[in-house]
Amino acid sequence: MAVMLLAGMILLFSLPCVPDRASGAAPASAPLSEATQACIDCHQDLHPGLVADWRAGRHAKTAPGTALERAEGERRISAASVPPALRSVAVGCYECHSLNGSAHKDNFDHAGYRINIVVSPRDCETCHPTEVKEYSGSKKAHALANLESNPVFMCLVEAVDALKGSKGGKEAPIKASEATKDETCYACHGTQVEVTGRKTVSTDAGEMEFPELRNWPNQGVGRVNPDGSLGACTSCHPRHRFAIGVARRPYTCGQCHLEPDVPAFDVYHESKHGNIFSSSGGEWNFDNVPWVAGRDFFAPTCAVCHGSLLATTNGTPVAARTHDFGSRPWVRIFGLIYSHPQPKSGMTFLIRNKDGLPLPTAFSGEPAAPFLIDKDEQAARLDRMKGICRSCHTSGFTDGHFTKFAASVAEADRMVLAATLLLQGAWDAGLADKSNPFDEGIELKWVREWLFYANSVRFGSAMMGPDYATFKHGWWDLTDNIAEMTDLIRLKQDKGINCPCPSSPPTPR
Amino acid sequence: MAVMLLAGMILLFSLPCVPDRASGAAPASAPLSEATQACIDCHQDLHPGLVADWRAGRHAKTAPGTALERAEGERRISAASVPPALRSVAVGCYECHSLNGSAHKDNFDHAGYRINIVVSPRDCETCHPTEVKEYSGSKKAHALANLESNPVFMCLVEAVDALKGSKGGKEAPIKASEATKDETCYACHGTQVEVTGRKTVSTDAGEMEFPELRNWPNQGVGRVNPDGSLGACTSCHPRHRFAIGVARRPYTCGQCHLEPDVPAFDVYHESKHGNIFSSSGGEWNFDNVPWVAGRDFFAPTCAVCHGSLLATTNGTPVAARTHDFGSRPWVRIFGLIYSHPQPKSGMTFLIRNKDGLPLPTAFSGEPAAPFLIDKDEQAARLDRMKGICRSCHTSGFTDGHFTKFAASVAEADRMVLAATLLLQGAWDAGLADKSNPFDEGIELKWVREWLFYANSVRFGSAMMGPDYATFKHGWWDLTDNIAEMTDLIRLKQDKGINCPCPSSPPTPR
C-alpha cells in the first residue's frame, strides 16, 4: 500500500505539474505511420530535441480522425474530413513534410521519401482550412508585399538598413543588403524563401544532397514559401510542438510587437492585466478550447482580445476564433503616420491616399476612406470588443475606457500633425531635402514622432499602461521631440537669418 | 485502492499546483448573504470573469467573524469587531458595494438594492481600519492633490501633456485635455471621479438607469472617490480577488514605478534579488501572514522592504506592516530635483522651500528642512531597514551597502547641480526663457538629468542594479546629457559671439 502510494508520488513527481498538461482530457495516443517511424529512427539521434519537442505536443498523440470526433466548440481541427492516409495515424514528420510535394520547389528525395523542407500554411490547411483561409486574407500573410510593393515603405527600409559610407564628410548610402533586411524588417515581415540549387552535405549517414535555400531560416508572418503560399504557422506556434498554450501567452506576440515602434507587449506587461498575468498566470489553463474567462484565465492576454475562441462556462459564445488578427480591432494605431480605420484588405500596398501614395492617410491625416472600413463596421467591431471586456467589467467601466482611448488617439494624431508641419516648414525653407523623406536628421525625428511616440501613447491608452503614455516614449517624447525639431530648425535658420550676410543662401545638405 | 489513488491523483491535477493555494490553512467557507446571492444570480452571466475572480479569493470564502478568530499576528483584518450584518457571511458583492451609501454620490437604486459603483477605502475601512488609516496619511493617498495643488508640478504636467500646435514655425501649446491627463499622470496619481448625471443603458434585463461617472475608470493611488475618500485599494489588490499574493509580487509596483522616471521595478528585475525572485519565486509562498524570510520567500520583493509584516519562523517580529509606504525609507530618491529626507506629511503640496516654492529643496539643493524628517528619524528608519536586510545578510555586508548608497545619492545630486548651473547660465544669457522652466529643449534636457538619469543612479544604487547606475539612464546619461546641454548652449551662443555681428542681440525664442 505505502509502496503504491510512493509509486504514485514518484509518478506524479516525474510529470511536470503544469496546467497545460494537467488540463482537459489526456490526448489519446495514436500510432505512428511507417514513414514517420523511419524519419524518427534517424532523426531521434541527429536532432533529439526536435523529436522530443514534437513528442510533447498534441500532434504526436492524436490522429486527425480522433480529433474530428470532438464536439464542435472543442475541436482543434476545422476540416470536415481529412485524407484517408492521415486519418488514423499521429500527425508526424512525414504527414506534414510530404504534403503537396509537386507545389514545393524544396521537395527532394531523402532516404527513399519525397520530403519538403519547409512546411507551409498550404500544408497545414489540410486539417486547419478555416484558420489558413482567415490568415491568408490578413495583413500578416501579406506582410512582405506590404513592404516590398510599397515604395514609401521600401524607402524607409532602405534608409534604415543601408550601409552609410562617409565620403568627404557626406554620408554615402549603399543599398541595404539582403542579410540585413532578413535580420531586421523581414525577420518579422517574412522573407521570400527560394530554392537556389542543390548542395551536398556529409552527414552521419554519408553524403546526402539537399535543396539549398536562400533567405532561410525565417519565421516571419508573411514568409513567401517555396510552394508560393504566404506565412509561417511557426511564427506563433513554435517549433515542433505547436502548443496552443504558447500562442496564447503574450511572449509570442512579444517577439515582434515591441517598443519602440509597436510597444504592445511592453504596455501589456506593465498594465494591470499584465500584472495579473505575471502574478498568477502560472495557475491558469492555457490549453482549453473554448477558452473561458473565470475558469481558464483571469485577465486577458493578447490572444483573448485579438484571436481566441471565447465562451462562458455554460458554453455561451463570447467571441469567435479568428486568425485574421486585424479583423477584431476597429482602428489601426500603429505602423503609420496617423491612426485610421482598419484597412478592408490585408493587401495594404493597394491603398492609395488622395495624393496617390500607398498610405492609408494623407500627410494631413485625411484617411484614404475607400480602402478602409466604414463607421458602421467600426462601431460593430468596437461593440464586439466591448463584449469581451464585459466578461469581467461593467458596461460603464468599459465605455469609459474606450471613450478615453478615442480621445487619446485623436490627440496623438494632432501632435503628429504638429511635427509634420514643422518638417514641412523645414523642407519649404530649404533646411532639408524632401526628395527622400527618411534620410536626414530632422526627418528621422519626424519619423520618431509617429512611429515611436504617438504609437506609444496609443498603445498606452489602449491597454492602460500609463508609463508608455507618459514618460516611456509617450507624451514626454512627443513634446521633447518637437522641442528638439524646433531647436534644430532654429539653429540651421539662425545662421542665415541673424548674421548680416544677405548673400549667403540657406545651406541644405 | 488503485482507484482511490487514481482519484487522488486526478484531484491533484485538477487543482492548480501553486503555492498561493497550497499554503496555509484552507480558508473556511462562508455562506453568502441573500443580497449578494441576488447580485450573483444576474452578474454571474453578465460578467462571469468578475464573479469567478471574486470566488477565487479569500473574501468569498471567509466571514469576517471567522477572520477575527485568527491569532493576532496572523490576522488579515484589523478591526476589533465588525458590524453584525457582515459578521457571518462571506464578503460578497453587496457587503462591499452597499456601505456608507449616504456618503456616496454614486449610490443608486439597482434592482431593488442601494448600490455604490465605486468601493472606496472608506468602505474597506469597515474591516481594515488600520490599513486605511496608514494609507490615508501617505503621499499615495494625496497623490492627486500633490500634483494639482502644486503649481510647479502642474506646470510640468501641462508642458508634457499639452497639445502643441505649430503656428508660423512656433510651437503653440494648448491646454492639456482631461482625457490625456487621465491616461498619463493621473492614471497613476488618481483622478477625481465625479458623478455628472444619470444615464439609461439597455441591458439584458431591460433599460436600467446608472449614475454617469467622469474620469472613470481609474485605479490611481490617489483617486478621489465619489464619497470624497482618497485612494483605490485595487491599485495594488486587483480586481475582485484582492489577493495579497499579487500585491506582494513586484509586478504590482511595476504598474507605475517604472523607467525612465522611477525605475524601481526595472532595477529590481535586474538585481540579484530580482534574479532570485524570477528564477525561484515560483516555489515561494506569497500568501502567508506573517511573511517569513527563509520559509515563505528567499529574496525580498518590493513589499518585503516597503510594507509587509515580517517575522521569523519562531514568531519574532522583523518589521511591522504598514500601508504608508513612505514611512519605511529615510530618504526620498525620486520625483524631485534633488534627493532629500522623506517629507513628514503625505501632503507634499504644503511644503515650501526657502524661495517659497512648493518643493522639498531649493534649486541649489538645500532642503526645506522644517517639512522633512530630521536626522534622528532618518537614522531610526535606516536602522529598521537594515534589520530587514540582516534576515539574510551580515551587518558588515549591510552597512557597506548603505554607505555606498549614501555616496551615490550625494554624487547624483551634484551632477544635477551641474546641470542646473548650466541651465541657469542659459537663462541668464537669454538663450532660454525661465518664465516656464519646462517648455524648451534645453529645459527638458535639464529635467531629464534629475527625473530620469539621477533617479536611475539612485535606484540602481539602492537595489544594486548596476546597469541602471551605469549605461541604462545612469552615469552615462548624466554625463552625455550634460555634454548635449553644453553643445546646445555653445551652438546658440557661438552665433552671436564668433561672428563679427556686434549688433545682433541674443535670440531667445
Next chain:
Amino acid sequence: MAVMLLAGMILLFSLPCVPDRASGAAPASAPLSEATQACIDCHQDLHPGLVADWRAGRHAKTAPGTALERAEGERRISAASVPPALRSVAVGCYECHSLNGSAHKDNFDHAGYRINIVVSPRDCETCHPTEVKEYSGSKKAHALANLESNPVFMCLVEAVDALKGSKGGKEAPIKASEATKDETCYACHGTQVEVTGRKTVSTDAGEMEFPELRNWPNQGVGRVNPDGSLGACTSCHPRHRFAIGVARRPYTCGQCHLEPDVPAFDVYHESKHGNIFSSSGGEWNFDNVPWVAGRDFFAPTCAVCHGSLLATTNGTPVAARTHDFGSRPWVRIFGLIYSHPQPKSGMTFLIRNKDGLPLPTAFSGEPAAPFLIDKDEQAARLDRMKGICRSCHTSGFTDGHFTKFAASVAEADRMVLAATLLLQGAWDAGLADKSNPFDEGIELKWVREWLFYANSVRFGSAMMGPDYATFKHGWWDLTDNIAEMTDLIRLKQDKGINCPCPSSPPTPR
C-alpha cells in the same frame, strides 16, 4: 488507507511542486560538523533567511564523499578526492568559511573559530578544481584588471563616472569616486576587496571585533578577494543555496548582460528561444546533470550555449562543461569598437594593436591578430556551437543562421567605421579635441555607435531578436546617430564656413 492517501497528498502540497526539487534523485542527507552546528546555533536567529537558503541547497544535504560516488557524467564535484575533514559532513558554514585561512587577510577569530568573511574561488577549488581552473583563465576572472590595467578603458570609465562641475559654462570633470565606480563598472567587473582594519560592532552576543572591508559588498565576476584570488562564484550561484538551476536561467546572466551596451538578456527574452523559455520553462528541469535537450529543456538558455555540460538522453556528449564562457564563441561581438576573433588570453589588457594601444583592433578595424584566436580555432568553435544547435535544428537551418550572422556582424562593423571617419573628420577640423576621445558630445555619440547600436545589431542577429536589430538600438539608431553626428558637425562647421568671416578660426571647445 484514505488517511494514508490524504497524508500523502498533504505531504505533496507541503512541498513546492517545482522541477528543481522534484527532479533527479533526492540528495542524500548529511550530518553537520560540530563547528557548523555552532555557527548555526547563533546565526539561525541572527540571519534566518541566510541559513534557510543554505538549508534548501544541495550543500546542506550532501557530504563531498557521497558526491564523489556519482557516475562521472553526473558528478557535480570535479576533485578526485577531498580532504578527510570535509568528506563525511555537509558542506556547511564552517567548511567553506574556514578554508585557507592563512591566505585570507579577512581571517579573524570569531567565537573561538578562525573564520574568513569572504569565501573565494580558491576556497571553492577544494571540491571544484576544474571549474575554478577554467574560470581563472577567463576574461571574467580578469575583468577588473581588464579595466584598470587598460588606460583606454579607464579613460572611458573616468569620462562616464567623473563628477562634472560647471565653472564659467565649462564642464570641469573631477576624478570618479570609488563609491561610484563600485556601483557602476565595478559592480559587474568586480572590486578589489581590501581589509582596512578592524572594527568593533555591538551584537546580540555583546561587542565583537570584525575585519573592516573596503569595496564591499561586491559580487562582480572579477572581484579581487582578500586572499588574492579572482572572482566570486556567487556572481552566478547566489547566495547560500548555490543552485545550479539559478545559474542556468537567463536572469542570472541578465544581471550584467543587458542593454544598452550588452543586450544579451534583452535579445534572448524577445527571441523565439526566449518566448519558449518564458512560455513553458516552468515545466523544465533546471537541475539535472548532464543537461539534456528534449528531456530537461526545450529551448536553450544562455547556459546551454555558453557553458553547460550537455548530452543526449542516451548519454552521448553534446558539449563539455566550461566555466571559461569565452571559450565557446569564435567571435567577440561586444565591448569594443569592432567585432574580432576571441582573445587567446583572458587578460585582454595585455593586447596591443598595431598602433600600440591595448585594444583588439585598430581604429580602422584591423584586428590585433597575434593576440586573437586564428581562423582554424574560430572554425572549430563555430562547428562545436553548430553541434549544439543541431540538437533541435537541421544543418541547413543552422548554417543559414550563422551565414546571416557573419554578414550582420561585418555590416555593423562597417557602420562603426563610417562613424569613426566622421569623428576623425571632426577632430581634424578642430571641431573636437582628440586628446580625450570620450569627453565631448560628438565623441559620446561615436561611442554609442559601437557600444550600444552595433552591439545591439550583433546580438539581435546572434540570437534572432529582430527588434534589437531594427528599431531598439539597432539599424535605426546606427543610422539616426550618424545623421545626428552629421548635423552636429555641420552646425559647428557652418558658423565658420558660411559666414563671410575669413578671420574667425574654428572654435573647438
